[in-house]
Amino acid sequence: MSTFADALQPWREPCATHVTHAIYARHGEVLERFGPAGRQHCRLDILRHLDYLAVAVEVNDSTPFVQYVLWLQDVLGGRGVPLAHLVFSLELIAGFLTENLPDEAGARLQSVVDAGTACLAAPQAKALARYGLTRLPELPQTSRYQQSILQGNRSRAQASVIEAMDAGATLPQACVQIIQPALYEVGNLWQRNRITVAQEHLASAISQNVLVGAYLKASFLEPNGQSAVFACVEGNHHGLGLRMLSDAFETRGWDAAYLGTDVPTKDLLQDIDSRRPQLLALSASLPQHLSSVRQTVEALRAELGSACPTIWVGGLATLSAPGLWRYTQADGWSSDALHALEQL
Ligand code: B12
Incomplete structure (x- = not known):
């Protein structure tokens, strides 16, 4: 199938060269630093x-x-880059591509660029700049957890989650209603340049550890004979959310194989062919990963035919707009690990 990305491919590099050149011609003195x-x-x-x-x-x-x-707008604004540079570069991109792409593709691109520039002027759109809004209320331990991971205090972070579990929270609840919103906020703080990349890395490293501690404390149902494979598609390096999903399935008695981040499609195919699970869960975090999911789904179905498992998709990239996940052609979707359990 020929896609818009295919039409764009030969123009990517020339467009980047042209736009960079034009930006330097206009803002050269500021950028020379x-x-x-x-x-x-x-x-x-x-x-x-x-x-x-x-x-x-x-x-x-x-x-x-x-x-x-x-x-x-947040990322550049927080780092002192004038918004006018962004608007100018979007105009240049649209100008270059509408001239070079076929008319229909150029028109579709222009309407997306227009929507992007229009939103910069609309203050009510500000909420959309936050990646990852949570569906469920946070548990009371969330703000202590968040503070702890930002301060690098692993034992206090662990204690917050264990406290919630002692008070009756299940492992998936602790994940979705404490760790997940705390990490979403960590992302928002990084975006606005309020914390460093190092703090963000530390927060996610501690969270990975906390997940192990919480897993050891969790209750599990008897094995139910069902199996599932969990994988982040090629290019996706965000594995924590999928790990939570995999652990949540285990609590329900599933045999769960978590393959981790950035799994090459050909290796995933081989693995699915030999394991033959009932379910494959694919995770997409950045919008570009939606295309990777779609290609993976197509490859799996072409290769395995009727032996292809049911495929679910999820992850941050699917949360921006309702129904966005359908583009991937997966069989199902859930917004978070608890939502997924509700659908079993
Ligand atoms: C930690 C982190 C990283 C770590 C990940 C470490 C790891 N081992 O996972 C590292 C450092 C690798 C990283 C890298 C990058 N990151 Co990052 N990262 C984050 C952060 C702060 C937290 C991610 C996380 O764990 N969230 C919590 C989990 C629990 O939530 P979740 O992933 O949504 O998962 C839940 C659901 O979505 C669902 N789910 C997930 N998968 C699936 C699958 C199925 C089948 C189902 C049903 C459900 C499901 O269930 C999960 C549990 O309930 C986010 C902020 C955010 N909003 O998430 C930024 C964020 C995603 N990253 C961002 C960016 C920009 C990047 C980089 C481009 C940075 C860079 N300059 O290199 C790279 C890109 C890497 C790549 N190619 O993937 C941006 C993306 C913004 C955008 N424009 O798209 C974010 C949003 C931060 C921000 N606000 O600016 N990142």
């Missing part, structure tokens, strides 16, 4: 804009791009 590496970063940023644009055009929903633009 970043040295030669500045141009390279600028190019990479343009290529990243193109990734988000391509997904929005492809899924036929501008939300992933609108959300990205609002996120960029």
Whole structure:
């Protein structure tokens, strides 16, 4: 199947070169302080804009791009880059691509870019800049947990979760109603330049540890004879959420194989072929991963035919807009680990 990304492919690099050149021609004096590496970063940023644009055009929903633009507004604003630079680069991208892509593809792209630039002026759209809104209320231990992971206090973080479990929370509840909202907030703080990358890494490393401690305290149903494989698609390095899902399935008696992050499609195929699970859970965090999920689903069905397991998709990338997950052609979707258990 020929996609918008296919049409865009030959124009990606020329577009990045053209736009970088034009940005430096306009804002050169301001940008020279970043040295030669500045141009390279600028190019990479343009290529990243193109990734988000391509997904929005492809899924036929501008939300992933609108959300990205609002996120960029926070990221750049928090780091002192004028918003005018972003608007200018989006205009340049749209100008270059509408000139070079076939008319229909160019028009679809232009409407997504227009939605992105329009949202910058709309203050009510601000809420969309936050990646990951939670469906369920937080448990009372969440703010202590969040403080602890930001301060690097692993034992206090662990104690908050154990306290919630002692008070009756199940492992999936502790995950979805404490650790998940705390990590979403960590992302928001990083986005607004309130915490460093190192703090964010520490917070996620501690959370991985806490998950192990919580798992050891959890109650499990007897094995139910069902098995599932859990994998982050190629390119997705966010594994914590999927780990929570895998552990949640185990508490219900499933035999769960968690393959982790960035699983190469060909190796996943082999694994599924030999394990033959009832369910495959694929996780997508950035919008670009939705395309990877779709390609993985297509490859699995083509290769395994009727032996292909039921495939569910989930993850942050699917949470931006209702029904976005359907683009992936998976059989099912859940918003979080507790929602998934409700659907078993
Ligand atoms: C920790 C973290 C990382 C860690 C991940 C470590 C790890 N081992 O997992 C590392 C450092 C690797 C990382 C890297 C990056 N990250 Co990051 N990261 C985060 C952070 C702070 C937390 C992620 C997390 O664990 N969330 C908590 C879990 C529990 O939530 P969840 O993933 O949504 O999972 C739940 C549901 O979605 C669902 N679910 C998940 N998978 C599935 C699957 C199925 C089948 C089902 C049914 C359900 C389901 O169930 C889970 C449990 O309830 C997020 C912030 C955020 N909002 O999530 C940013 C965030 C996702 N990252 C972000 C970015 C930008 C990046 C990088 C590009 C940074 C960079 N410059 O390199 C890279 C990209 C890496 C890549 N290619 O994937 C941005 C993305 C924004 C955007 N524009 O799209 C975010 C949103 C931060 C922010 N607010 O700016 N990141």
